[in-house]
Amino acid sequence: MNWTWFHRLGSPPHFFRIAGKMVPWLAWLAAIAGAAGLVGALGTAPPDYQQGEGYRIIFVHVPSAVLSTLAYAVMAAAAAVGLVWRMNVAHAIAASSAAVGAWFTFVALATGSLWGRPMWGTYWEWDPRLTSELVLLFLYLGYMGLRSAIDDTARADRASAVLALVGVINLPIIHYSVDWWNSLHQGHTLLKFGKASMPPSMLVPLLLMMLAFMLYFAAVLLVRARGEVLRRERNARWVIEAIGAR
Amino acid sequence: MLHWLSMGGYWPYVWPSYALTLCAVVLNIVLARRALRAAEGEARRRALTQRSDT
Numbered sequence: 081m082n083w084t085w086f087h088r089l090g091s092p093p094h095f096f097r098i099a100g101k102m103v104p105w106l107a108w109l110a111a112i113a114g115a116a117g118l119v120g121a122l123g124t125a126p127p128d129y130q131q132g133e134g135y136r137i138i139f140v141h142v143p144s145a146v147l148s149t150l151a152y153a154v155m156a157a158a159a160a161v162g163l164v165w166r167m168n169v170a171h172a173i174a175a176s177s178a179a180v181g182a183w184f185t186f187v188a189l190a191t192g193s194l195w196g197r198p199m200w201g202t203y204w205e206w207d208p209r210l211t212s213e214l215v216l217l218f219l220y221l222g223y224m225g226l227r228s229a230i231d232d233t234a235r236a237d238r239a240s241a242v243l244a245l246v247g248v249i250n251l252p253i254i255h256y257s258v259d260w261w262n263s264l265h266q267g268h269t270l271l272k273f274g275k276a277s278m279p280p281s282m283l284v285p286l287l288l289m290m291l292a293f294m295l296y297f298a299a300v301l302l303v304r305a306r307g308e309v310l311r312r313e314r315n316a317r318w319v320i321e322a323i324g325a326r
Numbered sequence: 327m328l329h330w331l332s333m334g335g336y337w338p339y340v341w342p343s344y345a346l347t348l349c350a351v352v353l354n355i356v357l358a359r360r361a362l363r364a365a366e367g368e369a370r371r372r373a374l375t376q377r378s379d380t
Contacts, residue, residue, distance in 0.1 A: 122330075122344075133334035140347040180354055187350045191343040198339050296351065300358045307362035310369055320376060323369040 090167040092309050093318040099302040106299035114292035120285025128282075137195040139286055143293035145188035148216060149251055151181025151297060155223070156248045159241035168312055169305070171237040174244060175227060176304035180297060182220035189213055200264055208257035209265035212250060219247040233312060 088094050121139035128135035155177040162170035192210065193203045204210065223240050230236035258267050268277065278286065313319050333340040 127334065132336065134336035134339060136333065136336075136340050137343045140343055144347060144350075179357070183350050183354055187347055190346055194339045194343045194346075198336055300354050303355075303358040303362050307358070307365040310362070310365035314365075314369055314372060319369045320373040323366055323373055 090165065090169050092169055092313050092316070093322065095169045096306055096309055096322070099306050103299050103302050103306075106295050106302070110292050110295035110299060113288050113295060117285050117288030117292050120281075121289060125282045125285050131199060134195070134198050137191055139289050141188060141191040141195055142286060143290045144184045144191060145213065146290055147293045147297050148181055148185035148188050148213070149254055150294065151177045151184065151301075152216060152219070152244075152247070152251060154301070155181060156244045159237075159244040162237060163241045163245075169309060171241070172308035172312060173301065173305045174237075174241065176301050176308050178220055178223050178227075178244075179304065180300055182217060182224065184293075184297075185213065185217040185220060189217065205264050207264045208261040209254065209263055212254040212257050215250055216247075216254060219243075219250060223247070 089098070117139065121136060125136070125139075127133050155174045158170045158174035158177065161167055162174060189210070192213075196205065197203050223243055226243055227236045227240045230239060257263060258265055310319060310323070331337060331341075
């Protein structure tokens, strides 16, 4: 297998240039998917037979929750690559992913809480899914806190990468918590016994919103990572040539 | 329109959820762009300093 692309991506100037080209495409695709998803979410999707119009929170809650775990997986994978291959760009991606992931973990918890009040009669319950999602938020905050507490960037990269990798254990717990324990939280939204658990009129807008959130995450992540790479490489000749030439 | 806005009586839960998500989406764009601009500004300042030194 040819790994040249991987090593090229690890080159800061190459990553900076490629990421800069990708961001507008990702942002436009996210905007289109998001607009189409919102039309379905707030318009064409029918009310739920049990929850009425209140279920429409699902169209922002589920994509936020998926993004919260996706961002952690990206952060941990990038941290592992950074640790093993000592790749500066990978550490920059890990650091950039944490802030976005923390925000959307908070959004998932808050929208879940707003959904829980009318449906469960409470804003919060120490349910396995909710608790493990809260642990995810603390893992993000711990990761960011650890990074900012260590002045030396290389040491901060290594220490935070270990924390990120340890925290990966929480991802399957979040996912399978509704299967492993008696949970107030509803079961898997998309698939139940291999079949879609929603009709297409609800499923299509939900999938579009999830796609929009993922594209949005990729775009914001790359913008943040470009800034982080520039900050780390501020003394490099290519930065002075690339930025100073403008 | 009012019927749609009322969300079947669930408006106090549905609209704040969408508003909060929108705020997070916009805020993350603003923060990411600000961080990139700050890094570019710092790099530009360094480039100018190096040019004036040589």
